[in-house]
Amino acid sequence: xxxxxxxxxxxDWMKGNGPDTDVVISSRIRIARNxxxxxxxxxxxxxxANEVMEQLTNVAETGxxxxxxxxxxxxxxxxxxxxxxxxxxxxxxxxxxxxxxRSGAVLLSENESVSIMVNEEDHLRIQCLYPGxxxxxxxxxxxxxxxxxxxxxxxxxxxxxxxLTSCPTNVGTGIRSSVMMHLPGLVLSQQINRILSxxxxxxxxxxxxxxxxxxxxxxxxxxxxxxxxGQSEGEIIENLHSVxxxxxxxxxxxxxRLLEESRVRLEDRVYRSYGILSxxxxxxxxxxxxxxxDVRLGIDLGLIRNVSPQVMNEMMVLTQPGFLQQVxxxxxxxxxxxxxxxxxxxxxxxxxxxxxxx
Amino acid sequence: xxxxxxxxxxxDWMKGNGPDTDVVISSRIRIARNxxxxxxxxxxxxxxANEVMEQLTNVAETGxxxxxxxxxxxxxxxxxxxxxxxxxxxxxxxxxxxxxxRSGAVLLSENESVSIMVNEEDHLRIQCLYPGxxxxxxxxxxxxxxxxxxxxxxxxxxxxxxxLTSCPTNVGTGIRSSVMMHLPGLVLSQQINRILSxxxxxxxxxxxxxxxxxxxxxxxxxxxxxxxxGQSEGEIIENLHSVxxxxxxxxxxxxxRLLEESRVRLEDRVYRSYGILSxxxxxxxxxxxxxxxDVRLGIDLGLIRNVSPQVMNEMMVLTQPGFLQQVxxxxxxxxxxxxxxxxxxxxxxxxxxxxxxx
Numbered sequence: 001x002x003x004x005x006x007x008x009x010x011x012d013w014m015k016g017n018g019p020d021t022d023v024v025i026s027s028r029i030r031i032a033r034n035x036x037x038x039x040x041x042x043x044x045x046x047x048x049a050n051e052v053m054e055q056l057t058n059v060a061e062t063g064x065x066x067x068x069x070x071x072x073x074x075x076x077x078x079x080x081x082x083x084x085x086x087x088x089x090x091x092x093x094x095x096x097x098x099x100x101x102r103s104g105a106v107l108l109s110e111n112e113s114v115s116i117m118v119n120e121e122d123h124l125r126i127q128c129l130y131p132g133x134x135x136x137x138x139x140x141x142x143x144x145x146x147x148x149x150x151x152x153x154x155x156x157x158x159x160x161x162x163x164l165t166s167c168p169t170n171v172g173t174g175i176r177s178s179v180m181m182h183l184p185g186l187v188l189s190q191q192i193n194r195i196l197s198x199x200x201x202x203x204x205x206x207x208x209x210x211x212x213x214x215x216x217x218x219x220x221x222x223x224x225x226x227x228x229x230g231q232s233e234g235e236i237i238e239n240l241h242s243v244x245x246x247x248x249x250x251x252x253x254x255x256x257r258l259l260e261e262s263r264v265r266l267e268d269r270v271y272r273s274y275g276i277l278s279x280x281x282x283x284x285x286x287x288x289x290x291x292x293x294d295v296r297l298g299i300d301l302g303l304i305r306n307v308s309p310q311v312m313n314e315m316m317v318l319t320q321p322g323f324l325q326q327v328x329x330x331x332x333x334x335x336x337x338x339x340x341x342x343x344x345x346x347x348x349x350x351x352x353x354x355x356x357x358x
Numbered sequence: 359x360x361x362x363x364x365x366x367x368x369x370d371w372m373k374g375n376g377p378d379t380d381v382v383i384s385s386r387i388r389i390a391r392n393x394x395x396x397x398x399x400x401x402x403x404x405x406x407a408n409e410v411m412e413q414l415t416n417v418a419e420t421g422x423x424x425x426x427x428x429x430x431x432x433x434x435x436x437x438x439x440x441x442x443x444x445x446x447x448x449x450x451x452x453x454x455x456x457x458x459x460r461s462g463a464v465l466l467s468e469n470e471s472v473s474i475m476v477n478e479e480d481h482l483r484i485q486c487l488y489p490g491x492x493x494x495x496x497x498x499x500x501x502x503x504x505x506x507x508x509x510x511x512x513x514x515x516x517x518x519x520x521x522l523t524s525c526p527t528n529v530g531t532g533i534r535s536s537v538m539m540h541l542p543g544l545v546l547s548q549q550i551n552r553i554l555s556x557x558x559x560x561x562x563x564x565x566x567x568x569x570x571x572x573x574x575x576x577x578x579x580x581x582x583x584x585x586x587x588g589q590s591e592g593e594i595i596e597n598l599h600s601v602x603x604x605x606x607x608x609x610x611x612x613x614x615r616l617l618e619e620s621r622v623r624l625e626d627r628v629y630r631s632y633g634i635l636s637x638x639x640x641x642x643x644x645x646x647x648x649x650x651x652d653v654r655l656g657i658d659l660g661l662i663r664n665v666s667p668q669v670m671n672e673m674m675v676l677t678q679p680g681f682l683q684q685v686x687x688x689x690x691x692x693x694x695x696x697x698x699x700x701x702x703x704x705x706x707x708x709x710x711x712x713x714x715x716x
Contacts, residue, residue: 264639264640264697265639265640268638268639268640271638272634272638272639275633275635275638276633277633280629280630281623282623
């Protein structure tokens with residue numbers, strides 16, 4: 001197994017080449033499926049779980065996914081704890097799978113936009129992660145992969161309830177579609193709660209990406225469908241797409257208003273954060289997220305030039321506890337991580353500004 | 359009258375060439391004297407006050423101060439409100455004199471280290487302001503000027519009480535000696551209150567230089583003698599000198615301890631302040647003072663290079679409300695001043711780092 005998945009920070013989705021990346025960081029589709037021949041992972045014996053793993057990883061290894069590029073099979077048992085953590089921080093596997101070191105596996109596409117998890121909560125979880133606002137594109141690909149697996153396996157399916165899943169909230173289409181949005185304009189102009197509450201009312205769920213509870217670190221919000229039963233796949237995707245489109249427009253309008261009505265205060269905030277990120281010696285996750293969000297906003301509004309827009313995506317991942325320890329090849333206390341995090345951000349911004357300055 | 363006193367920021371004391379300038383910004387002696395022939399300024403008629411002004415400014419104009427270099431006589435009535443404010447901010451005249459536009463005057467030496475105020479609270483106030491720790495040198499010069507005036511005038515003097523002054527706290531020697539000290543080490547290590555309370559107990563007074571009440575903006579403290587009666591001039595100077603010497607050593611020890619015991623936290627503080635000062639778009643006086651103090655500490659500890667040590671002295675004066683308006687040739691609201699202050703500090707740090715970087 002190559003280790004580049006854990007050694008390199010940048011997945012395709014982080015590079016930020018996609019439509020509407022000023023607001024939408026990434027679009028994700030996840031499809032949950034189970035084999036009718038075996039009990040759900042939670043109830044399966046080790047032998048049964050291993051059989052499922054064999055059967056599903058086999059699909060990649062026998063070239064049935066080859067039309068979609070190269071895939072690599074990584075068994076969780078091959079990874080140490082830190083490596084598993086890094087894959088979680090890169091959003092390539094779920095925390096659930098990271099804890100399932102017994103019979104868990106993941107099939108990863110070369111550009112890391114597809115990760116197919118085996119023996120997570122369900123036997124099969126197909127995830128497609130695209131940069132920018134590409135829900136439909138991600139759905140197209142996930143759907144194709146689903147078809148490939150369906151051709152060679154028997155999915156657990158019920159005429160009335162649809163695809164059966166381990167957790168009842170996934171029963172039906174088994175689809176979870178989501179967009180990760182950067183909404184500093186709505187947060188700064190204090191419209192965020194109104195908008196998010198409207199989003200909830202049309203059946204979508206909102207949560208912060210990083211951080212715990214309701215706190216959204218770095219002004220990053222994940223908006224996803226709640227409902228998997230009673231709507232068609234097309235309706236689910238269409239609903240998320242149209243709500244996200246409206247949020248994009250609200251966010252852009254909020255940013256423009258901030259720029260027009262309180263430009264100096266906005267510049268002050270953005271440049272201060274840049275100044276701090278490029279000079280601080282100690283930086284905790286929460287502050288890093290907020291200041292990276294400010295800098296990203298500054299880039300998107302043209303206030304900061306010569307720092308690439310993906311700096312936030314990349315740094316948000318790179319400065320997570322697991323990745324930091326992977327980069328610096330050492331175990332660290334939280335205090336040491338705060339120092340290394342500051343170091344990493346400084347040197348990153350330094351190397352960018354060497355090619356032009358702010 | 360030349361306007362360079364109000365147009366240029368840097369007095370000699372701010373340039374910071376003197377002993378112990380890592381802790382002592384400046385040393386000041388002020389001697390209060392009155393003529394026996396006229397009532398104290400508060401009680402004088404305009405005619406009497408004008409006679410005093412004539413007689414005292416005459417001393418400079420007839421060349422009796424020429425051994426001490428060139429002096430210029432500035433009548434307060436020649437200055438507009440903003441110009442008076444600038445002279446106060448440069449510590450060249452007192453706020454009291456600035457308000458006395460009727461018969462007030464100041465004789466200024468070319469390098470601005472001597473300012474002789476006429477018709478302030480007393481008829482004559484001789485002030486010598488030296489960079490660094492030079493209380494004795496300042497006293498030597500002030501004493502010489504006092505002698506020159508005493509030769510050609512009759513001072514109000516009482517055998518038992520000494521020199522008579524308008525305010526009883528100055529009766530006796532009429533001397534106020536003070537040092538302006540930068541004490542970030544003692545503040546950060548929370549020893550400042552203990553030290554200052556000890557200082558008070560040996561008969562010295564402490565106050566912040568900028569800011570109101572007990573708050574000491576920029577960690578700048580002025581230590582001065584309280585007592586003018588019952589001690590000889592030599593004792594007053596010696597007492598201040600020896601106490602200040604002890605504080606200098608305490609401050610240096612505190613800085614070394616901070617450097618040894620919490621170097622990263624200290625660096626973080628210093629570099630953050632540098633990063634913010636060189637990027638912020640809005641900066642109020644209080645924040646500017648604190649961050650300039652941090653940067654100055656960083657320079658004195660060798661953490662920041664290629665920024666000159668006098669940056670704090672100069673910026674503390676330049677960014678005062680009066681000076682800002684003088685520099686930018688416009689009346690400003692406090693909000694506008696915060697923006698201009700940030701601009702001035704940014705461009706100043708920028709021009710310094712162009713010659714080397716931090």
